[in-house]
Amino acid sequence: MQQELQSIWADPRRPRIYIIDQRFLPHRLVIETITSVEAMARAIREMRLRGAPLIGVAAAYGYYLACLHAERRGLDRKYLDEAARLLASTRPTAVNLARALKRQQQAVAGTVAAERSARAYACARNLEAEEIDCCRRIGQHGLTLIEGIHRQRPPTGPVNILTHCNAGWLACVRHGTATAPIYAAHERGIKVHVWVDETRPRNQGARLTAWELARAGVPHTVITDNSGGHLMQHGRVDLVLVGSDRTTRTGDVANKIGTYLKALAARDNGIPFYAALPASTIDWELSDGVREIPIEERSAEEVRRVRGLAGRRIREVLVPPRESPAANHAFDVTPARLVTGLITERGICPADEQSLRRLFPENSPAADNQSTP
Amino acid sequence: MQQELQSIWADPRRPRIYIIDQRFLPHRLVIETITSVEAMARAIREMRLRGAPLIGVAAAYGYYLACLHAERRGLDRKYLDEAARLLASTRPTAVNLARALKRQQQAVAGTVAAERSARAYACARNLEAEEIDCCRRIGQHGLTLIEGIHRQRPPTGPVNILTHCNAGWLACVRHGTATAPIYAAHERGIKVHVWVDETRPRNQGARLTAWELARAGVPHTVITDNSGGHLMQHGRVDLVLVGSDRTTRTGDVANKIGTYLKALAARDNGIPFYAALPASTIDWELSDGVREIPIEERSAEEVRRVRGLAGRRIREVLVPPRESPAANHAFDVTPARLVTGLITERGICPADEQSLRRLFPENSPAADNQSTP
Numbered sequence: 001m002q003q004e005l006q007s008i009w010a011d012p013r014r015p016r017i018y019i020i021d022q023r024f025l026p027h028r029l030v031i032e033t034i035t036s037v038e039a040m041a042r043a044i045r046e047m048r049l050r051g052a053p054l055i056g057v058a059a060a061y062g063y064y065l066a067c068l069h070a071e072r073r074g075l076d077r078k079y080l081d082e083a084a085r086l087l088a089s090t091r092p093t094a095v096n097l098a099r100a101l102k103r104q105q106q107a108v109a110g111t112v113a114a115e116r117s118a119r120a121y122a123c124a125r126n127l128e129a130e131e132i133d134c135c136r137r138i139g140q141h142g143l144t145l146i147e148g149i150h151r152q153r154p155p156t157g158p159v160n161i162l163t164h165c166n167a168g169w170l171a172c173v174r175h176g177t178a179t180a181p182i183y184a185a186h187e188r189g190i191k192v193h194v195w196v197d198e199t200r201p202r203n204q205g206a207r208l209t210a211w212e213l214a215r216a217g218v219p220h221t222v223i224t225d226n227s228g229g230h231l232m233q234h235g236r237v238d239l240v241l242v243g244s245d246r247t248t249r250t251g252d253v254a255n256k257i258g259t260y261l262k263a264l265a266a267r268d269n270g271i272p273f274y275a276a277l278p279a280s281t282i283d284w285e286l287s288d289g290v291r292e293i294p295i296e297e298r299s300a301e302e303v304r305r306v307r308g309l310a311g312r313r314i315r316e317v318l319v320p321p322r323e324s325p326a327a328n329h330a331f332d333v334t335p336a337r338l339v340t341g342l343i344t345e346r347g348i349c350p351a352d353e354q355s356l357r358r359l360f361p362e363n364s365p366a367a368d369n370q371s372t373p
Numbered sequence: 374m375q376q377e378l379q380s381i382w383a384d385p386r387r388p389r390i391y392i393i394d395q396r397f398l399p400h401r402l403v404i405e406t407i408t409s410v411e412a413m414a415r416a417i418r419e420m421r422l423r424g425a426p427l428i429g430v431a432a433a434y435g436y437y438l439a440c441l442h443a444e445r446r447g448l449d450r451k452y453l454d455e456a457a458r459l460l461a462s463t464r465p466t467a468v469n470l471a472r473a474l475k476r477q478q479q480a481v482a483g484t485v486a487a488e489r490s491a492r493a494y495a496c497a498r499n500l501e502a503e504e505i506d507c508c509r510r511i512g513q514h515g516l517t518l519i520e521g522i523h524r525q526r527p528p529t530g531p532v533n534i535l536t537h538c539n540a541g542w543l544a545c546v547r548h549g550t551a552t553a554p555i556y557a558a559h560e561r562g563i564k565v566h567v568w569v570d571e572t573r574p575r576n577q578g579a580r581l582t583a584w585e586l587a588r589a590g591v592p593h594t595v596i597t598d599n600s601g602g603h604l605m606q607h608g609r610v611d612l613v614l615v616g617s618d619r620t621t622r623t624g625d626v627a628n629k630i631g632t633y634l635k636a637l638a639a640r641d642n643g644i645p646f647y648a649a650l651p652a653s654t655i656d657w658e659l660s661d662g663v664r665e666i667p668i669e670e671r672s673a674e675e676v677r678r679v680r681g682l683a684g685r686r687i688r689e690v691l692v693p694p695r696e697s698p699a700a701n702h703a704f705d706v707t708p709a710r711l712v713t714g715l716i717t718e719r720g721i722c723p724a725d726e727q728s729l730r731r732l733f734p735e736n737s738p739a740a741d742n743q744s745t746p
Contacts, residue, residue: 026694196697198676200573200597203692206677210697222699224573224676225599226631230705233633233663258599260606264637290606303571303597304579306679308690317681317690319576321399324569324583326595332603 007054007170010061010125015068015117017061021048022170026211027309037066037083044090044097047202051171052245052281053131056096059087060124063104067117080108080116093254093296093331095246095283100127128173134278135175137345142181142241142276143188145348149238150190158191158219160238162228165199165256166208167243167276177276178241179212181343186218194220195231199256201302201328225258229265240266244277244342249363251336251351252289253277257329263338275334275351276343282356284363289333300326380427380543383434383498388441390434394421395543399584400682410439410456417463417470420575424544425618425654426504429469432460433497436477440490453481453489466627466669466704468619468656473500501546507651508548510718515554515614515649516561518721522611523563531564531592533611535601538572538629539581540616540649550649551614552585554716559591567593568604572629574676574701598631602638613639617650617715622736624709624724625662626650630702636711648707648724649716655729657736662706673699 008019017040021030032048034040040062043049049058066083069075084101091097107123108116149159165171167178175183185192194213199205206222213220223231231237240262246254253259253275266273286292303326305316320326339351349355357364381392390413394403405421407413413435416422422431439456442448457474464470480496481489522532538544540551548556558565567586572578579595586593596604604610613635619627626632626648639646659665676699678689693699712724722728730737 026697027691196693198573198692200571200599206693206697210693214694214696220697222676222693222697224630224701225597226573226629226634226705227700227702229633229637230630230668230702233706256599257597257603260602261599261634261638264602264641265634268637295603303595306681306690306692308679308692310683310688310690315683315688315690317679317683317688318400319571319679319681320569320579320583320595321587323587324399324579324593324595327568327600328597329600329603332599333606 005169006174007049008057008061008128008173010121015065017065019043019049019058020170022050022208023048024314026207027314034061035065036069037062037086040065041086041090044087050204051166052094052096052243053135053172053177053278054170055091055094056100056280057124057128057131057173059097060100060104060127062087063101064117064120064124067108067120071113071117091296092294093245096280099280103127131172131278132174134280134345135172135177135180138177138276138278138343139175139180139184141347142274142343143184145239145272145274145343146181146185146190146192153238158193159185160193160195160236162195162197162231162237162240162262163209164197164205164242164259164262166204166212168209168212170208170212171243176212177243177278179209180276181241182218183216186216192218194218195228195237196220196222197225197228197258197262198222199258200225203306204256228262232265232269232271237271240271240273242275244275244281245331246293247275247277247282247342248286248289248292249282249284249356250287250353251339251342251356253334253339253351254289254293254331255334257332260332260334263334267338272340273338274341274343275339279344279346279360282360282363290335293333295332296330298328298330300328303328378542379547380422381430381434381501381546383494388438390438392416392422392431393543395423395581396421397687399580400687407434408438409442410435410459413438414459414463417460423577424539425467425469425616426508426545426550426651427543428464428467429473429653430497430501430504430546432470433473433477433500435460436474437490437493437497440481440493444486444490464669465667466618469653472653476500504546504651505548507653507718508545508550508553511550511649511651511716512548512553512557514721515647515716516557518612518645518647518716519554519558519563519565531566532558533566533568533609535568535570535604535610535613535635536582537570537578537615537632537635539577539585541582541585543581543585544616549585550616550651552582553649554614555591556589559589565591567591568601568610569593569595570598570601570631570635571595572631573598576679577629601635605638605642605644610644613644613646615648617648617654618704619666620648620650620655620715621659621662621665622655622657622729623660623726624712624715624729626707626712626724627662627666627704628707630705633705633707636707640711645713646711647714647716648712652717652719652733655733655736663708666706668705669703671701671703673701676701
């Protein structure tokens with residue numbers, strides 16, 4: 001079963017994309033078949049799937065479905081532009097989404113109408129393969145950090161890693177970003193134990209990361225988002241590993257709301273704090289994450305209501321008084337000064353512009369100028 | 374109705390103590406009648422009532438009920454010592470509980486059996502009155518901070534205060550500690566707006582503080598515990614006000630888990646962070662809160678399950694996978710270096726030993742020595 005390993009996959013024979021509808025996890029594994037760009041846009045907007053790399057791949061497949069539809073109905077480029085706008089509007093913070101769409105638009109540019117869907121399909125498949133490879137490499141680079149801590153520890157105890165939200169394979173395509181080093185260490189027989197922040201309001205940690213880790217047999221403990229500071233004060237966290245939804249060229253990390261608080265606690269207790277990210281999440285245009293990255297505000301009901309299993313049914317319960325309003329900022333920005341390092345597909349580097357440019361020289365200002373038309 | 378104002382009250386004519394069973398708030402107001410020490414111990418242990426000052430008063434009334442029972446059944450001092458042990462075992466972190474019991478034991482010491490319950494009743498009533506007066510004074514002192522911020526603001530905007538957990542009248546007897554300055558400012562016509570941390574795992578913020586504020590007509594917004602850092606980064610918090618379950622003589626503050634993270638964020642953003650506390654929460658024996666204060670670990674099910682309203686019923690839903698374990702540390706310690714000041718019934722002071730001793734000279738080492746037998 002491909003869904004054992006991947007969060008999205010295409011049927012090679014038919015125009016069908018399969019996704020895991022993550023809203024029902026961990027209590028039910030629901031596979032959804034997507035056959036139109038509208039359905040893909042809805043899946044992204046309603047967070048049936050989420051996670052920066054996965055959103056990019058999903059948008060690419062969505063664009064492919066739009067090309068296919070245009071081809072069959074003889075629709076023009078205007079339709080494809082509309083489809084791209086629809087997909088782009090689903091999640092404003094995710095830079096991968098915009099980039100995947102740009103890549104698709106370039107892939108089909110200048111091709112005859114009849115070839116567009118084949119080109120878009122190939123482009124989406126390539127993006128998928130690249131994301132998988134990216135995560136695999138992130139896992140290998142991040143593994144060296146865990147090995148380093150493991151070597152310094154008494155051999156009886158596990159390496160304790162705290163993670164926030166879900167930067168696992170459910171957020172990517174395979175392996176995950178923040179989880180990739182954890183899986184790599186576990187496979188290599190290094191004892192690890194993961195503190196899983198539940199990650200309110202949507203509980204992606206408690207629901208998704210815990211589910212992934214349980215399936216992989218990785219020892220873990222679910223904690224409230226409030227707990228990490230206390231655990232760090234008492235030496236019970238060796239490493240903080242998180243993902244990134246958007247990274248500035250200066251190393252600021254926009255990730256799930258609450259990440260910044262964990263970075264502060266890590267700094268206060270001398271614990272290494274790393275963000276694992278494919279370079280596709282780096283926005284080379286941005287230098288000040290706190291000022292420049294727009295933070296998505298989502299429905300207050302996500303804060304007011306909690307979803308879970310009641311008996312055999314999945315239900316929602318209302319926690320605060322009916323009349324109390326709530327606010328739901330989805331992300332926050334961790335300034336680079338609090339980030340020990342960035343784990344990318346090309347290696348680990350300090351969170352600063354010079355180091356990032358050294359790893360990714362093709363994004364230097366000169367290279368930028370050349371690629372600008 | 375007394376329950377409009379108080380979280381615990383005694384029937385002056387009959388041996389009955391009334392409490393609000395806070396487990397059903399905000400969706401249902403349940404008043405419980407307590408007539409035995411065992412019922413009071415259960416109420417404290419099961420957190421039908423919670424909050425440091427309230428627990429002290431409840432334990433005092435519990436001891437009174439034990440005295441009454443002993444008197445009626447002709448039981449000896451051994452029974453009363455058992456009762457005190459029972460009450461003391463319910464919540465290990467709360468210093469008020471131990472102190473209230475000590476005071477009761479002193480109140481009945483050397484009295485004939487027939488007078489004990491009357492003495493214990495008077496002692497509990499005094500403690501109740503003192504807690505109310507304490508909170509009122511804390512409110513007046515804390516009000517000066519809010520007035521100070523209000524004067525510096527453009528008159529159109531409210532003073533934005535972030536609070537964690539419930540340090541309101543539900544946690545005390547009346548007024549609350551952290552909420553007392555807020556209520557005082559609201560009554561004086563100063564525009565305030567409160568960011569209410571939901572306070573996982575038991576959601577005392579979303580359930581109790583939001584309920585209190587809604588009843589009092591104080592504008593407020595419920596947020597996840599993850600949100601405060603982001604709001605502070607963007608200038609949307611003017612003041613952090615929290616309570617304290619136990620304070621060291623050096624100014625370290627043990628409060629609901631997650632308080633430490635908010636203190637770190639306040640420091641990082643230059644926002645004043647104050648703990649409001651009656652002197653009864655100060656443990657003059659302790660100098661290093663992180664090392665010395667034992668942190669209560671509660672049931673993992675409190676993390677795994679969330680209680681709320683589903684339709685018209687109060688239900689619990691399970692969030693993580695059935696097989697995923699959880700940990701539930703109830704408190705953390707905010708080191709004094711992160712605390713801008715302590716708001717006590719005698720005034721506001723910096724969070725350090727010298728300042729605390731100046732406000733409470735009766736607890737100086739010399740005074741301590743004299744009171745030690």
